[in-house]
Amino acid sequence: MHVILANLPLYLTGMATTLEICLYAGALSLLIGTILAGFRVSPLPPLRGVGTSWVTVFRNCPLTVVLFFMAFGFPELGINFPYFWFGTVGLALYTSAFVCEAIRSGINSVPPGQAEAARSIGLGFGQSLTSVVLPQAVRTVVPPLGSVIIAMIKNSAIVGAFGVGGDLYAAGITLTSARGEAALPVLTGVVIGYLLITVPAGLLLGTLERKVAVLR
Amino acid sequence: MIRASAVDKHFGSLHVLKDITLDVPRGQVVVVLGPSGSGKSTLCRVVNRLEPVDSGDIAIDGVPLPAEGRELAELRADVGMVFQQFNLFAHKTIVDNVVLGPVKVRRIDKETARQDAMRLLERVGIADQAGKYPAQLSGGQQQRAAIARALAMRPKVMLFDEPTSALDPEMINEVLDVMADLAAEGMTMLVISHEMGFARRAAHRVLFMDDGEIAEDSTPEDFFRAPRSERATDFLSKILTH
Numbered sequence: 087m088h089v090i091l092a093n094l095p096l097y098l099t100g101m102a103t104t105l106e107i108c109l110y111a112g113a114l115s116l117l118i119g120t121i122l123a124g125f126r127v128s129p130l131p132p133l134r135g136v137g138t139s140w141v142t143v144f145r146n147c148p149l150t151v152v153l154f155f156m157a158f159g160f161p162e163l164g165i166n167f168p169y170f171w172f173g174t175v176g177l178a179l180y181t182s183a184f185v186c187e188a189i190r191s192g193i194n195s196v197p198p199g200q201a202e203a204a205r206s207i208g209l210g211f212g213q214s215l216t217s218v219v220l221p222q223a224v225r226t227v228v229p230p231l232g233s234v235i236i237a238m239i240k241n242s243a244i245v246g247a248f249g250v251g252g253d254l255y256a257a258g259i260t261l262t263s264a265r266g267e268a269a270l271p272v273l274t275g276v277v278i279g280y281l282l283i284t285v286p287a288g289l290l291l292g293t294l295e296r297k298v299a300v301l302r
Numbered sequence: 303m304i305r306a307s308a309v310d311k312h313f314g315s316l317h318v319l320k321d322i323t324l325d326v327p328r329g330q331v332v333v334v335l336g337p338s339g340s341g342k343s344t345l346c347r348v349v350n351r352l353e354p355v356d357s358g359d360i361a362i363d364g365v366p367l368p369a370e371g372r373e374l375a376e377l378r379a380d381v382g383m384v385f386q387q388f389n390l391f392a393h394k395t396i397v398d399n400v401v402l403g404p405v406k407v408r409r410i411d412k413e414t415a416r417q418d419a420m421r422l423l424e425r426v427g428i429a430d431q432a433g434k435y436p437a438q439l440s441g442g443q444q445q446r447a448a449i450a451r452a453l454a455m456r457p458k459v460m461l462f463d464e465p466t467s468a469l470d471p472e473m474i475n476e477v478l479d480v481m482a483d484l485a486a487e488g489m490t491m492l493v494i495s496h497e498m499g500f501a502r503r504a505a506h507r508v509l510f511m512d513d514g515e516i517a518e519d520s521t522p523e524d525f526f527r528a529p530r531s532e533r534a535t536d537f538l539s540k541i542l543t544h
Contacts (some may be wrong), residue, residue, distance in 0.1 A: 129370065197389075199385060199387050199389035200389060200391060200392065202352055202385070202389060203383075203385065203389035203390070203391065203448075203451075204391070205352065205375070205378060206350060206352065206378055206381070206382075206383035206385075206452075207378070207379065207382075207402070207403035207407065207451065207452070207454075207455055208375050208376060208378045208379025208380075208403060208407040208455060209375065209402075209403070209406055209407060210371075210372060210375045213406050213407075217402060217406060218391050218393075218402075221393045222391075222392060222393050
């Protein structure tokens with residue numbers, strides 16, 4: 087307990103950095119995932135192909151490998167960003183595959199008659215998706231999407247382990263390795279830090295779920 | 303107004319439409335009946351290409367149906383469709399259901415579209431339900447809302463795919479009355495229905511479909527009094543006994 091209190095500033099900046107990674111990666115993965123889900127249900131085979139390949143690649147590669155490619159592959163090609171962005175974008179790409187599948191399952195849960203009715207009044211594919219199908223898919227999508235987002239928050243520790251300095255996980259490493267503190271108390275602090283992010287996130291998702299459920 | 307020539311359609315090995323040729327002139331009301339599985343619903347759905355055809359041509363108001371994409375969407379906007387299960391947009395209020403098409407497809411401004419929608423809801427007798435969600439309405443009210451939604455696009459043709467089959471008996475007439483008014487105003491209509499009262503009252507023409515073919519094509523009087531084919535006689539005797 088003493089270790090945690092004594093190093094509170096380090097823990098707090100760690101949490102802030104983790105939150106920052108998660109906000110960017112979360113927003114980006116939701117955006118990419120939604121577009122990909124649209125691709126995967128589109129009537130155009132090339133778009134479906136892009137969506138399916140994307141999901142196949144990123145869902146089946148270990149996150150560490152994706153981050154490896156981001157961190158070492160891109161500099162090799164002469165593309166250089168701060169490490170923070172390589173890690174965050176890598177996490178977003180990886181998560182987008184899972185977001186896509188959660189949203190696609192939501193799309194499939196909307197009765198086909200809804201899309202038929204939308205088409206019958208002359209809406210195009212994109213319009214019927216955004217005006218009719220996706221708003222109704224949201225209800226079923228929130229719980230699985232919540233799990234995906236929480237998994238992403240935890241996966242951000244791997245981004246930290248990859249050398250994005252200053253996140254919550256890295257704070258723990260700093261304390262144990264560099265300063266020689268005992269591992270268990272330090273890691274307890276790290277766990278509390280993650281719980282302080284994930285538990286409220288879960289509560290927020292629960293509220294959101296109740297809110298969109300009323301829509302019908 | 304609707305012209306189909308040599309239309310063929312399979313579902314797997316099932317031949318659901320066999321060389322269908324049909325011409326519905328402007329202002330004509332056609333009622334299609336036939337046993338289940340005879341292809342009548344499919345006939346209705348291929349007219350606005352909710353189902354693609356294997357071969358043959360379909361034209362609406364002289365314009366052949368495009369295969370996909372924007373042109374097809376534009377053509378569908380001119381063809382109103384009413385479904386057995388209503389298919390009102392569950393997340394939108396009744397008036398928003400009616401407004402969506404005119405605003406998104408016809409690019410009419412929201413306020414004008416709303417006024418038009420209220421007039422249409424008035425016409426089908428559910429203006430007082432405008433702010434409710436579909437699930438809060440009875441089946442008959444939902445179906446009338448669905449008719450208003452289709453009419454909001456100012457369609458050239460209206461397709462009805464068993465519009466009263468999912469309704470409780472006491473709600474059937476309120477929907478049929480709206481359809482009969484529409485017929486009386488000169489709308490071109492293709493109606494898949496077993497409602498013989500409606501067929502006698504409002505139809506100009508009755509088609510009897512069986513096994514993917516149009517087995518009979520005549521006036522309501524002739525068809526109900528003296529069907530020509532044995533299959534139609536058999537069918538009528540079955541639906542008349544209850």
